[in-house]
Amino acid sequence: MTNKKQYNDEKLGVWIDDKMYVASFCGICQEVVITYDPQQVHSLRRFNEGERVPVCKTCFQKWNKIHRLDKGLQPILFNEKAYVDEQKVSK
Numbered sequence: 001m002t003n004k005k006q007y008n009d010e011k012l013g014v015w016i017d018d019k020m021y022v023a024s025f026c027g028i029c030q031e032v033v034i035t036y037d038p039q040q041v042h043s044l045r046r047f048n049e050g051e052r053v054p055v056c057k058t059c060f061q062k063w064n065k066i067h068r069l070d071k072g073l074q075p076i077l078f079n080e081k082a083y084v085d086e087q088k089v090s091k
């Protein structure tokens with residue numbers, strides 16, 4: 001048994017201006033709800049394994065720092081168009 005955090009991966013389809021978006025918790029921090037275009041959203045693997053999960057801007061930028069900037073690589077540009085908004089979730 002591993003002592004991994006429980007993740008809530010529930011997803012909700014949302015129609016905005018005749019376009020289908022998806023709303024879910026950020027797959028990494030689980031602290032914000034992100035609404036995104038599932039075709040364009042940034043996604044990462046938890047602990048570098050399993051399927052890719054959609055991530056919020058904060059988590060994406062942390063990944064960018066660790067895996068790109070700190071290694072002397074160009075950062076990957078954040079795709080603002082993939083996201084509708086972010087909402088802090090009070091827990």
Ligand SMILES: [Zn+2]
Pocket residue numbers: 026027028029030031032055056057058059060
């Ligand atoms: Zn996050």
